[in-house]
Amino acid sequence: MGKKESKMHEKNLALVEGAFKKYYFDHFDQIHVPPRTSEREFGYQKFNLGMKRHLAIKNDQDLHLLLMTQIPSDVYCSNGYYSFPNLPMAEKDWKEADLIFDLDAKDLNLPCRKDHTCIKCNNCQNTSIYQTTCPNCASTKIEIKSVTCQNCISGLKKEVKKLLTILKEDLGINNEDIQVFFSGNEGFHVHVVNSQYQTLTRERTELIDYIMFKGAIPESFGFTKQNFSKTSFPEPDEKGWGGRVSKAIFNSKAKRTKAIQQILQGGYSVFNSRLEKLQNTIGIKIDPNVTADIHRIFRLGGSINSKSGLSKILCKDFVDDFDPYLEACFIDDEETQVLANCPVQFKLKNKKYGPYTNEKISVPKYAAIYMICKGLADAS
Amino acid sequence: MIDLGKEDLAKYPFLAEAGEYIRDRGFNLEEFGHSDFKPVLEKAYNRIQVATTGKIYNSDLHLDNLDSEILSFVISIIMLKSVGISSLTRRFSLAEARRAERYLQQDINRSKDSSRVELAFKILRDVFSIDVNIIHDDFVISVSDYVHRAIHFHEKEWKLVNRRVENGLVYLNSHETVRLIRRELDNYINSKIQSVSIPSVPKAFDEYVSILRSLAKKFTSTFEISTEYPPCIKHAIEVLDKGENLSHSGRFMLATFLLTKGKNIEQIVPLFKNAPDYNEKVTRYQLEHLAGKTGAGKKYSCPSCDKIRSEDLCFEIPECNNIINPLQFGKKRIKNA
Numbered sequence: 229m230g231k232k233e234s235k236m237h238e239k240n241l242a243l244v245e246g247a248f249k250k251y252y253f254d255h256f257d258q259i260h261v262p263p264r265t266s267e268r269e270f271g272y273q274k275f276n277l278g279m280k281r282h283l284a285i286k287n288d289q290d291l292h293l294l295l296m297t298q299i300p301s302d303v304y305c306s307n308g309y310y311s312f313p314n315l316p317m318a319e320k321d322w323k324e325a326d327l328i329f330d331l332d333a334k335d336l337n338l339p340c341r342k343d344h345t346c347i348k349c350n351n352c353q354n355t356s357i358y359q360t361t362c363p364n365c366a367s368t369k370i371e372i373k374s375v376t377c378q379n380c381i382s383g384l385k386k387e388v389k390k391l392l393t394i395l396k397e398d399l400g401i402n403n404e405d406i407q408v409f410f411s412g413n414e415g416f417h418v419h420v421v422n423s424q425y426q427t428l429t430r431e432r433t434e435l436i437d438y439i440m441f442k443g444a445i446p447e448s449f450g451f452t453k454q455n456f457s458k459t460s461f462p463e464p465d466e467k468g469w470g471g472r473v474s475k476a477i478f479n480s481k482a483k484r485t486k487a488i489q490q491i492l493q494g495g496y497s498v499f500n501s502r503l504e505k506l507q508n509t510i511g512i513k514i515d516p517n518v519t520a521d522i523h524r525i526f527r528l529g530g531s532i533n534s535k536s537g538l539s540k541i542l543c544k545d546f547v548d549d550f551d552p553y554l555e556a557c558f559i560d561d562e563e564t565q566v567l568a569n570c571p572v573q574f575k576l577k578n579k580k581y582g583p584y585t586n587e588k589i590s591v592p593k594y595a596a597i598y599m600i601c602k603g604l605a606d607a608s
Numbered sequence: 609m610i611d612l613g614k615e616d617l618a619k620y621p622f623l624a625e626a627g628e629y630i631r632d633r634g635f636n637l638e639e640f641g642h643s644d645f646k647p648v649l650e651k652a653y654n655r656i657q658v659a660t661t662g663k664i665y666n667s668d669l670h671l672d673n674l675d676s677e678i679l680s681f682v683i684s685i686i687m688l689k690s691v692g693i694s695s696l697t698r699r700f701s702l703a704e705a706r707r708a709e710r711y712l713q714q715d716i717n718r719s720k721d722s723s724r725v726e727l728a729f730k731i732l733r734d735v736f737s738i739d740v741n742i743i744h745d746d747f748v749i750s751v752s753d754y755v756h757r758a759i760h761f762h763e764k765e766w767k768l769v770n771r772r773v774e775n776g777l778v779y780l781n782s783h784e785t786v787r788l789i790r791r792e793l794d795n796y797i798n799s800k801i802q803s804v805s806i807p808s809v810p811k812a813f814d815e816y817v818s819i820l821r822s823l824a825k826k827f828t829s830t831f832e833i834s835t836e837y838p839p840c841i842k843h844a845i846e847v848l849d850k851g852e853n854l855s856h857s858g859r860f861m862l863a864t865f866l867l868t869k870g871k872n873i874e875q876i877v878p879l880f881k882n883a884p885d886y887n888e889k890v891t892r893y894q895l896e897h898l899a900g901k902t903g904a905g906k907k908y909s910c911p912s913c914d915k916i917r918s919e920d921l922c923f924e925i926p927e928c929n930n931i932i933n934p935l936q937f938g939k940k941r942i943k944n945a
Contacts, residue, residue: 399751400776424752424776430920434755438768448770467774 235276239607240600245275245299247559247597248532251539252295255558258541259530261291263421267309267323271525272300275534281525284314301534304525307419317523324427327420327435328526330518331387333380334414344377346571348603355569355604373602374414375574376553381414385548388416391512394439395420398468410552412533412540417526429522436519441469441511446499449473453496461488473503476510532558537597554578561592570604614674616727618667619711621681622704622797623731630682633675640683641810648676652683653816656696659703660823662887664710689806690817695851695882696824697801702853702884705793713786716740716747735796736789746772746779749788754778757788762856794853794884826881838937839923840916841865851882857911857919859883860898864910865934867899910935 236244252259262268271281272294281304285291295303306313307328311321334341348355349362350369361368388408395401401423409417425435437443446452449470450461462470464478477491478484491499518524527533527540538556553576561577568584568591575581581595588608591599599605617626639645658665667677681704688697715728725742732738738753751773758766772779780788809817837845844862847854854862859880866876873895880891893902900907912933916922931937 397775398773400774424750428752428755430918431752431755431759433918434759434768435751438773441769443764443767444769445764447765468772469769470772 236600237606241275243564243607244301244534244537244597244600247537247593248301249296249299250560251532251558252292252299255530255539256288256292258539259291259295259528260288261285262305262529264309267311267313269306269308269310269313269320269525270528271304272298273302273534274298275301282314282316300531303528303531305528306523306525307521308523322522325522327423327425327432328518328524329391329418329420329439330411330415330515331384331391331418331513332411332415332515333377333384334374335513335515336380336383336387338380338383340377340379341374344380344572344574345372345374346604347371348373355571357571371603373604375570375572375602375604376576377414378551378553378575381552384414384416385550387513388418390510391418391439391514394512398438399435400424407529408543409529409540410538410543410550410556411527412531412538412556413535416543417540419526430520432520432522433516436514436516438469439512439514439519440516441507444469444473444503444506446496446503449499449503451491451496451499461491472510473506476506477502534601537594537601557594559594559597561594563590564593564596565590565608566596566599566605567608568599568605570599570602574598612727614678615669618669618674618677619715620708620731621678622708622800623735626678626681629678635679637686637806638810640679640686641812643812645679646812648679649683649812649816651676651680652687653820655680655684655704656687656700656820657823659700660696660826662699662703662885664703664707667707685801685804686806686809687813687816687820688801689804690809690813691820691824693821693824693851695884696820698798698851698853698882698884699886701798701801702794704797705790708793708797709786709790713782716785717782732785732789736792738789740785741777743777743779747782747785748777748779749785751776751778754780754788757792760791760855791853836938837865838928838931838934839925840921840934843923844921845879848879848882851884853884855919855921858921860908861911861916861919861921861934863895863898864908867895867907868910868935873899 265285265287268285269281270283270285270291271279272283273279285294294300306325308320308325309323311323313320342358345358346355347358347362347370349365349367350371351367352362352365354362354364355373356363358372360370362370392406392408395406395418396403401420405420405422407419407421409419411417425432428435452460461478462474464471464474466474478487491502494502518526529540529542532539537559538552539558541552541556543550557576566589568582568587568589570582570584573580573582576595576598577592579592579595581591581599584605596605596607600607612623612625614629617623617629620626640649655665669677684700688700712728712731715724718724729740732740738749741748751768754771755768758768764770768778841862844854844858847858848862862879863876866879873892876895877888877891880886881888896902898908910933913922913924913928913931916934917924928937931939
């Protein structure tokens with residue numbers, strides 16, 4: 229959603245739509261309407277067309293019919309519950325909304341990023357390894373394309389785990405009310421239903437700042453301008469941010485006294501900026517705009533993400549060995565010919581592909597679709 | 609079920625039970641005009657007068673005085689209705705809210721007297737829908753109840769990240785627990801006053817009503833609202849004009865806007881006269897600070913439309929024409945090349 233993607237050519241469109249239709253036809257079992265369906269707003273996009281939203285869907289059959297007749301590129305469902313979900317926004321009568329979180333690999337900004345990112349020039353369509361201008365025509369109108377990376381996925385998993393700890397231990401959310409999804413591209417979505425936070429509106433910004441560890445002041449973590457007593461600093465076994473800050477600053481008991489001395493010598497403003505910096509290490513890197521939005525239509529679980537051809541799927545038990553590039557890849561492996569311009573290597577279903585420079589190749593359909601969705605190959 | 613004693617009603621006269629008590633005792637409006645009630649009228653007047661000074665009325669909770677304490681609150685309301693100046697009513701409701709806050713804090717702190725604590729919790733639950741519980745020596749409320757209220761506070765210490773949060777609960781001390789609801793208490797008392805209707809008032813009230821009217825003049829300002837002001841600024845001025853409480857961010861927006869528009873502090877101070885917590889010295893100091901005349905000399909600028917929108921202070925009209933700061937309102941925009 230959001231950024232305008234370049235239009236898909238006819239041959240690509242036929243191939244991708246065909247693959248999407250087959251996926252939907254073969255996998256009705258894993259694409260369902262969420263609970264309290266009649267109170268939700270649905271929306272979808274078709275390739276090369278705009279967003280259609282404010283739709284009401286009654287049940288799984290209605291949803292499956294829509295998928296088969298429209299073959300959408302992307303399908304969305306609201307986190308909000310309304311009396312009249314199909315009316316314009318102002319008349320919907322908002323009742324409450326699930327808490328949602330989006331964790332995206334690009335927000336982690338890991339050092340590996342440059343190795344699995346390439347650019348496509350909007351001016352001359354040339355693709356190349358990551359740089360800020362097009363090496364072919366020097367244009368700065370470039371799109372950044374990122375491909376699969378296990379390191380980013382591990383980083384995201386750590387982040388999701390940290391988020392789950394806060395949701396459960398700090399915010400008191402029950403485990404059974406939390407669902408973790410792979411987003412279908414390079415992120416994870418966390419959905420929370422039935423919590424005490426359902427009816428919060430703009431107060432959600434306070435939860436966001438809490439989760440991201442934004443706005444913490446020295447006074448709350450034991451440092452007062454007047455009182456220099458070291459006992460007031462939090463202990464590592466404390467719950468909540470107190471304990472986490474303590475662990476981050478005094479990583480061992482032996483070093484604690486020395487660390488406290490340093491803090492006191494450094495003074496208030498030094499400690500303040502230290503807390504600010506901790507945001508980057510112990511704060512959770514969620515997308516604040518997503519969580520703050522109580523009227524969002526969010527990618528529907530089980531649907532395909534048109535940025536990649538992979539599906540948004542539920543990670544049932546959020547385990548370390550979950551591999552989205554294996555488990556979320558449902559398009560079949562029929563040999564498919566494409567003209568590939570993919571300057572970086574990617575890995576799907578445990579097999580490596582690329583890099584390709586203007587090469588006519590034959591690859592399994594899921595890899596072909598992946599590259600076409602990324603704009604790094606054309607059907608031939 | 610908790611029985612409210614007379615002392616409780618004197619402490620919290622805005623509760624429905626206090627009204628019932630007065631009805632059961634058979635008091636009526638005509639009776640208050642009788643000379644026997646002169647001391648109570650005097651007390652009622654005093655209650656309002658103290659509120660206008662920004663102080664909190666001190667109740668005398670001796671057993672003999674309890675009836676007159678309860679009655680004086682009701683009579684204050686009758687007087688305020690007769691005066692009919694909303695800025696005076698708002699000052700009274702804020703002062704009474706702060707007074708009740710003081711008693712609530714005392715009551716929830718009496719760990720040895722569980723019925724006191726129960727009563728305070730009952731008020732918080734029945735009137736403000738907050739469930740307060742005690743874990744060891746701390747008061748705890750749900751995170752959602754907390755953020756719902758704390759979001760109106762400007763100070764960083766109220767941010768959730770600066771609180772002890774465990775298992776969906778926020779840990780607070782007694783002062784913080786009660787402070788959290790001041791705004792609602794103020795609105796509750798004010799709405800009680802608004803809902804009362806009085807047919808005619810005994811002659812004995814006239815004297816007090818006229819003194820209060822002249823007292824209230826001190827707070828009414830006549831600030832000319834320029835038609836060139838954007839709707840957010842007009843709205844803020846109207847809120848203050850009605851004697852309602854404008855949030856900290858609202859006051860910041862208004863002051864920085866007017867300062868940048870070239871108004872001087874002398875011209876701006878009277879605008880805030882109506883605010884229920886008005887104190888001229890403080891207002892002047894704060895304005896000087898915003899104008900960069902004190903402190904580090906930093907001149908504060910008017911917040912952006914985005915910021916104003918996020919604080920619920922935006923009242924956009926088509927004439928706003930997609931400006932990004934209220935200061936641009938009415939200026940012809942140059943098209944981007």
